[in-house]
Amino acid sequence: MPHVAFVPFTGLRVGTAEMLAFGMSLPGLRDRGEALRELPALGLLTLAGMLNEEWSCSYHPSASTSSLTDDVLKTKPDLVAVSALTASIDEAYRFCDELRTAGIATVLGGLHATVLPEEALHHADAVCVGDGESVWLEILTDALSKSLKPYYKATRSFDLAASPLPRFNLLPTRGVPRWTIQTQRGCPWACEFCGASRLLGPARFKPVDRIDRELTTLRTIDATPWIELADDNTLAGREDWSDLLQMIEQHSIRYFTESDWRIGENAAVVKALAKSGCVQVLVGIESLAFQYSGMGKKDTQWKRIMHAVDVIQDHGIVVNGCFIVGADGETDESIDRLSTFIAESNLAEVQITVQTPFPGTALYRRLQKQQRILDRSWSHYNLFDIVYQPDILSVDALESGLRRVLSDTFGPTENRKRKRRRLHVWRRHPMLRKGLR
Ligand code: SF4
Numbered sequence: 001m002p003h004v005a006f007v008p009f010t011g012l013r014v015g016t017a018e019m020l021a022f023g024m025s026l027p028g029l030r031d032r033g034e035a036l037r038e039l040p041a042l043g044l045l046t047l048a049g050m051l052n053e054e055w056s057c058s059y060h061p062s063a064s065t066s067s068l069t070d071d072v073l074k075t076k077p078d079l080v081a082v083s084a085l086t087a088s089i090d091e092a093y094r095f096c097d098e099l100r101t102a103g104i105a106t107v108l109g110g111l112h113a114t115v116l117p118e119e120a121l122h123h124a125d126a127v128c129v130g131d132g133e134s135v136w137l138e139i140l141t142d143a144l145s146k147s148l149k150p151y152y153k154a155t156r157s158f159d160l161a162a163s164p165l166p167r168f169n170l171l172p173t174r175g176v177p178r179w180t181i182q183t184q185r186g187c188p189w190a191c192e193f194c195g196a197s198r199l200l201g202p203a204r205f206k207p208v209d210r211i212d213r214e215l216t217t218l219r220t221i222d223a224t225p226w227i228e229l230a231d232d233n234t235l236a237g238r239e240d241w242s243d244l245l246q247m248i249e250q251h252s253i254r255y256f257t258e259s260d261w262r263i264g265e266n267a268a269v270v271k272a273l274a275k276s277g278c279v280q281v282l283v284g285i286e287s288l289a290f291q292y293s294g295m296g297k298k299d300t301q302w303k304r305i306m307h308a309v310d311v312i313q314d315h316g317i318v319v320n321g322c323f324i325v326g327a328d329g330e331t332d333e334s335i336d337r338l339s340t341f342i343a344e345s346n347l348a349e350v351q352i353t354v355q356t357p358f359p360g361t362a363l364y365r366r367l368q369k370q371q372r373i374l375d376r377s378w379s380h381y382n383l384f385d386i387v388y389q390p391d392i393l394s395v396d397a398l399e400s401g402l403r404r405v406l407s408d409t410f411g412p413t414e415n416r417k418r419k420r421r422r423l424h425v426w427r428r429h430p431m432l433r434k435g436l437r
Pocket residue numbers: 187188189190191194195196197232233284295298
């Protein structure tokens with residue numbers, strides 16, 4: 001029986017050892033880093049769901065073992081399917097190189113390989129460009145006949161109505177902190193820095209019955225799953241939000257997602273979201289210094305955003321406000337203003353990263369045109385290392401500003417304050433009134 005091994009390279013990476021030591025000493029960042037590292041790679045589990053009985057398969061989360069290559073080789077694979085983001089692509093390349101030396105065929109996919117397929121082909125036998133589901137069966141057929149082509153390009157966006165059921169049972173039944181499912185792919189907005197919203201095509205929605213099938217399957221494995229929706233912007237542009245949220249409510253799950261702060265301006269949506277089990281929503285507030293192009297109606301005045309945050313939290317859903325440091329116009333003063341803004345806000349969770357021009361984004365193209373890209377070591381494209389020339393500050397000044405706002409925001413006192421706030425918010429949640437610690 002032919003065998004395919006699936007290997008994701010995921011999680012938070014910090015290239016500069018000093019920044020790693022600093023950032024990871026901050027509990028808020030460390031917790032999020034661990035959560036990201038442990039998130040199942042839904043894309044590969046979905047491809048596993050397309051295999052027929054002719055194939056056996058195995059799943060190897062790259063972070064879980066130091067003997068990854070040996071573990072994969074032990075399965076005697078006919079094909080190894082690898083996915084990686086920009087920050088982890090160098091690790092994925094090294095892994096593919098090792099397998100190539102051992103004579104094992106590899107196919108590499110994901111956002112980075114989609115944007116830079118020629119670069120990826122230096123390391124893998126084949127590169128998947130775009131939605132993997134569209135070309136996966138062809139890749140398998142060619143792998144079996146040892147006639148892999150260099151590129152497999154999805155010629156059109158995959159229709160999520162045909163979504164295969166992800167093979168959740170490849171994951172261990174114990175110790176999965178969060179499962180992932182996807183309700184939509186892409187985003188109607190096109191924020192200049194966003195590396196996810198458009199690279200795989202326009203925004204598409206998975207039909208409610210398909211999501212229902214996934215949740216039903218998941219609950220046969222884990223009766224009380226804690227789920228992270230692997231969406232770019234849940235509910236944005238979706239017309240059947242009421243059907244979707246009512247269906248999710250039937251499953252009595254708890255989940256975390258990412259959405260647009262504007263959901264807070266529709267009380268019916270927020271109420272239904274809380275009833276459906278959403279306990280935390282990450283919203284991109286972005287920069288106090290600069291309004292990125294492409295943000296559409298998401299771009300507006302702070303007071304209006306913070307009012308929406310209050311409405312969402314009043315319904316028992318913790319808001320994780322995301323901010324970017326280092327946009328054009330950033331100064332020492334604006335960074336300190338951000339620290340004050342966050343400290344005075346009611347946000348119960350916060351995420352701060354430095355502006356990162358991921359390849360394939362409009363931001364990368366603009367900074368490249370302006371000759372401001374300083375560093376093309378992909379492992380530094382990790383949301384904490386500075387890889388471009390800021391327009392006003394020096395790189396060193398921006399880095400020390402980033403440290404300042406991180407330590408102001410994630411110090412023990414601020415963390416304790418936000419933890420208390422989270423518990424306070426969740427006490428209002430219709431499904432979470434007991435058992436909070
Ligand atoms: S709203 Fe979020 S997902 Fe959509 S384009 Fe902007 S950053 Fe990307």
